[in-house]
Amino acid sequence: MTTTEYTRSVTIAAPSTWIDGANSLATLMGQNPVGDMRTFKTPTYVDSAGVECAVTHTVVRPALLDPLDTGTLPPDPADPMPNGYSRTAAEDAFASINQPGGILMAIDVDPHQQFAEWGLTPKPSTEEI
Amino acid sequence: MTARSISRSIAGPFARSIVGRLTWTPTQLFAAGQQGVWLDTLPKYLYEDSAGTIEDVVNGDPVGRADDRSGNGNHLTQATSADRPTYGTDGALDWLAYDGAGDFLSNNFPSSDVSTGFFLAVAGNWNDLPDNAYLFSLGSSSSDTPVVGIRSNSASGSGLSLVYRTDDSTNNQPVGATQDTNKHVFTLRLLSGELEFRVDGVQVNNLPVSGSTTIDRIALGALLRSGAGFHANANVHAALFCLDNVTDTERDQVESYLADRAGITL
Numbered sequence: 151m152t153t154t155e156y157t158r159s160v161t162i163a164a165p166s167t168w169i170d171g172a173n174s175l176a177t178l179m180g181q182n183p184v185g186d187m188r189t190f191k192t193p194t195y196v197d198s199a200g201v202e203c204a205v206t207h208t209v210v211r212p213a214l215l216d217p218l219d220t221g222t223l224p225p226d227p228a229d230p231m232p233n234g235y236s237r238t239a240a241e242d243a244f245a246s247i248n249q250p251g252g253i254l255m256a257i258d259v260d261p262h263q264q265f266a267e268w269g270l271t272p273k274p275s276t277e278e279i
Numbered sequence: 280m281t282a283r284s285i286s287r288s289i290a291g292p293f294a295r296s297i298v299g300r301l302t303w304t305p306t307q308l309f310a311a312g313q314q315g316v317w318l319d320t321l322p323k324y325l326y327e328d329s330a331g332t333i334e335d336v337v338n339g340d341p342v343g344r345a346d347d348r349s350g351n352g353n354h355l356t357q358a359t360s361a362d363r364p365t366y367g368t369d370g371a372l373d374w375l376a377y378d379g380a381g382d383f384l385s386n387n388f389p390s391s392d393v394s395t396g397f398f399l400a401v402a403g404n405w406n407d408l409p410d411n412a413y414l415f416s417l418g419s420s421s422s423d424t425p426v427v428g429i430r431s432n433s434a435s436g437s438g439l440s441l442v443y444r445t446d447d448s449t450n451n452q453p454v455g456a457t458q459d460t461n462k463h464v465f466t467l468r469l470l471s472g473e474l475e476f477r478v479d480g481v482q483v484n485n486l487p488v489s490g491s492t493t494i495d496r497i498a499l500g501a502l503l504r505s506g507a508g509f510h511a512n513a514n515v516h517a518a519l520f521c522l523d524n525v526t527d528t529e530r531d532q533v534e535s536y537l538a539d540r541a542g543i544t545l
Contacts, residue, residue, distance in 0.1 A: 154339030156365075161380070176361065185329065185358030191381075192507040207380040208361035209341055261380045262407065262512065275411045275509070 156209035171243030207261035355384035377500030379512025396524035402541035403515035412511035445490035516541035
């Protein structure tokens, strides 16, 4: 039996103002232009200051994390890239990682514990029932 | 001796549990072309990508497609990499792990009024119990109103519950079993206007319902909404939805099959 190549994990919280950039960054780093532009959708978490965030957590191959060490993003994985993609927005989003007001990212953690450590709580449910 | 003669010569549930596993599969529920979906989490039915081209899923791999074994072609998929559940196995059992942070598998199918009769079954467990974390759901791609699903429900204090909301927003919410993080087989059956909810083969609620409920989308690990979804941090071993009037015997057979998939003793 072979073992999985997906030995790392990424947990991300994107403030509302960074959602579009975060989606471009996810599409760029994820190397999966089909679908990854919808990685971050409606904010479902909020911090104590009222900043709403869209969150995600996923397993990844180790190579996906290389830009975090090198500071260099890979080339666009497709030509053309999907509608809404912006390399500039992806680069800006990358530069914001773990900066004040920027995208929050943690590696190899339990996502729900990490959301709590970031001070994020689920937004109140709008379910009618 | 044939399988049927063996079952008559050995009394009770033991025969059903042994012979049932050998001779019966959910394929028979769909033999007349009934609409629905049947999902097993064995790796031969799973793929890394939503297109179904990357096979050989192993423990820890993300899953972008789970084949529908009902014959309807309603394969459950996930095109967004970060929203794919992860395949897990301990060598004896198989499951898909949904992280509660956006994971789900889904598919659309022909718009159908399920108030004519349906059967929903899932074997799995929640890993935590927030409000509105759906393990399995039916809904509409064009409206948030009609909902059929099984969810954790901490807010009301009523425990695990199911939701059945019709096209005219009439809410039916049978109080469910005390919720926990253990594995269970959950079934929901609408038959002759009665909505029956069972856990591990035992009825926990039953109530009359009326009104049309038109759905065209199924999801595992979440209830999909026009805005945010209601995602579950959960493991699912197998799931089934059949748009038909399912008999007591068929219901029991599905429960036994799902229990076997999840390593649950009914």
